[in-house]
Amino acid sequence: xxxxxxxxxxxxxxxxxxxxxxxxxxxxxxxxxxxxxxxxxxxxxxxxxxxxxxxxxxxxxxxxxxxxxxxxxxxxxxxxxxxxxxxxxxxxxxxxxxxxxxxxxxxxxxxxxxxxxxxxxxxxxxxxxxxxxxxxxxxxxxxxxxxxxxxxxxxxxxxxxxxxxxxxxxxxxxxxxxxxxxxxxxxxxxxxxxxxxxxxxxxxxxxxxxxxxxxxxxxxxxxxxxxxxxxxxxxxxxxxxxxxxxxxxxxxxxxxxxxxxxxxxxxxxxxxxxxxxxxxxxxxxxx
Amino acid sequence: xxxxxxxxxxxxxxxxxxxxxxxxxxxxxxxxxxxxxxxxxxxxxxxxxxxxxxxxxxxxxxxxxxxxxxxxxxxxxxxxxxxxxxxxxxxxxxxxxxxxxxxxxxxxxxxxxxxxxxxx
Ligand SMILES: [Fe+2]
Numbered sequence: 001x002x003x004x005x006x007x008x009x010x011x012x013x014x015x016x017x018x019x020x021x022x023x024x025x026x027x028x029x030x031x032x033x034x035x036x037x038x039x040x041x042x043x044x045x046x047x048x049x050x051x052x053x054x055x056x057x058x059x060x061x062x063x064x065x066x067x068x069x070x071x072x073x074x075x076x077x078x079x080x081x082x083x084x085x086x087x088x089x090x091x092x093x094x095x096x097x098x099x100x101x102x103x104x105x106x107x108x109x110x111x112x113x114x115x116x117x118x119x120x121x122x123x124x125x126x127x128x129x130x131x132x133x134x135x136x137x138x139x140x141x142x143x144x145x146x147x148x149x150x151x152x153x154x155x156x157x158x159x160x161x162x163x164x165x166x167x168x169x170x171x172x173x174x175x176x177x178x179x180x181x182x183x184x185x186x187x188x189x190x191x192x193x194x195x196x197x198x199x200x201x202x203x204x205x206x207x208x209x210x211x212x213x214x215x216x217x218x219x220x221x222x223x224x225x226x227x228x229x230x231x232x233x234x235x236x237x238x239x240x241x242x243x244x245x246x247x248x249x250x251x252x253x254x255x256x257x258x259x260x261x262x263x264x265x266x267x268x269x270x271x272x273x274x275x276x277x278x279x280x281x282x283x284x285x286x287x
Numbered sequence: 288x289x290x291x292x293x294x295x296x297x298x299x300x301x302x303x304x305x306x307x308x309x310x311x312x313x314x315x316x317x318x319x320x321x322x323x324x325x326x327x328x329x330x331x332x333x334x335x336x337x338x339x340x341x342x343x344x345x346x347x348x349x350x351x352x353x354x355x356x357x358x359x360x361x362x363x364x365x366x367x368x369x370x371x372x373x374x375x376x377x378x379x380x381x382x383x384x385x386x387x388x389x390x391x392x393x394x395x396x397x398x399x400x401x402x403x404x405x406x407x
Contacts, residue, residue: 061298061368066291066407067330086301089375154367156406197356197366198402199395202388241366241402271385 002178005185006048007280009219009252010041012057012133012189013273014091030270037268037277038137044264044279045138047286048185052101053139054108054147054175056188056251057130058154062087063122070120071159072167074112075148076105077123082132096132101145104178108147111174117167134187151251153190153244161231164247165224168254172282186255190248192216193239194273200240206273208239215246216267219278222260224253249276256280290363291407293347296321297359297368299330301375311376315352322348357394363403 016038019031062084064070082096105121112119127148135142149171152158168188175184192215193208200207218227227250236243256262257280264279296318300306310317327337343351350358354376359369374387381387 061365062302065298065330066294084302085304086371086375089304090371155365197360197368197370197391199392199398201370201392202385203392237400237402 002052002175002180002182002184004172004175004282005050005183005286006045007172007252007256007282008045008134008138008185008187009249009256009276009278010134010137010187010189011191011273011275011277012130013270013275014087014093014129014133016133017094017136018092030268034268034270034275037266037275041264041266041277041279042138042140045185045187048281049183049286050144050185051182052104052147052184053144054104054149054171054184054186055127055131055134056149056151056171056186056248057127057134058151058190058245058248059128060130060154062128063126064150064152066155069152069155070150071152072117073120073122073125073150074105074109075100075125075127075146075150076102076109076121077125078102080146080148081126082128082135084126084128087129091129093129093132093136096135096142098127098132098135098142099145101147104175104180104182104184105147107178108149108171108174111177112170115170115173117170130189134189138187151248153247156233158233158244158247160233161247161250162228164251165228165254168251168256171251172255172257186252188248188252188255190252191242191245192249192274192276194242194245195240196242198241202272204271205269206240208243209269209274211239211243212267212274212276215249216265216276219249219253219276220262220265222253222256222258222262224250224258227253252278256282289341289343289347290365290405292326292341292343293351293359293362293364294368294407295326296351297364297372299325301368301372307372307375310372314354318343318348318352356391360395360398361403363405365405365407366402
């Protein structure tokens with residue numbers, strides 16, 4: 001059976017690429033420390049020596065649209081182009097091409113549907129910065145095949161937080177039962193408190209630092225029950241109008257498991273939103 | 288009320304560099320042209336299979352034609368779509384980095400929770 005060698009949850013700040021590659025006058029004052037943190041975070045994936053990456057993210061109205069909106073969608077294609085014109089325009093993100101692990105996509109779809117998730121699929125999926133950002137930060141050589149999994153955190157009605165946790169648990173079971181000798185890492189990205197297009201956007205910190213603190217506590221201690229007791233679709237409006245992206249972190253807590261403390265935790269308080277980085281090693285440390 | 292159609296306008300203009308410029312320069316004309324020619328088009332179908340019933344109401348048309356992003360927020364347009372497109376059109380007019388984004392927040396500062404519903 002395949003081995004789950006690392007579970008990683010991260011924010012996906014689209015400005016990292018530009019900040020980290022800028023030089024001279026253009027380089028923002030927070031860039032050096034940010035690069036240092038990302039480099040340390042990257043090492044937690046490298047050490048796990050994965051062969052395949054399952055990438056959980058959320059399309060930001062790029063390819064998926066309101067005339068046909070899936071709640072959970074799995075990419076099943078031999079390749080995925082990455083990044084869209086408006087991400088190049090606003091964030092300076094580069095065009096990318098990622099390889100797909102199609103047999104694992106097939107397995108996740110068949111077994112996931114049988115396990116009670118009516119997963120949508122796509123045979124021609126262009127992935128956006130929710131998946132390309134963690135490739136840029138965690139695996140910049142972009143040498144591993146992926147299975148992209150998209151969640152709807154953007155276009156209500158949304159699935160409830162509990163459903164995200166359940167999907168995370170199911171993804172873990174599917175990987176661990178995949179008849180293959182491959183080493184698999186799951187990387188999922190979401191948001192802490194975040195406001196987009198509202199009065200609290202682009203402040204000196206995230207819109208709700210107290211929420212961020214609690215969120216980091218829930219994630220780093222694997223406190224799924226505590227988190228589910230407080231987080232609802234309604235409650236997530238309070239910390240910022242785009243905070244529903246936190247449910248992707250809840251999905252990753254589901255992958256990591258109830259009560260599982262993260263083996264690596266780091267945060268970085270930036271303008272607009274707080275960065276947060278977590279790694280779990282399901283079977284002890286990397287071997 | 289056709290929040291969906293307002294979102295569709297923002298979405299289809301935002302992804303087309305020429306339309307972004309056209310909407311910046313001539314908002315009223317672009318909105319009228321788009322409603323006439325593109326509003327009914329189902330994105331994944333050819334023109335012969337367009338919808339026959341979609342149109343803006345007057346408030347929505349006026350908000351779009353006036354580049355009035357506080358009004359769009361009030362109407363429940365998806366804030367991510369509005370923000371992304373308006374950054375593309377107007378960030379360039381501000382000297383300071385994030386100058387437009389902060390002005391945008393200020394112009395919405397009279398809103399408090401709960402914000403207008405964005406469900407479509
Ligand atoms: Fe995002």
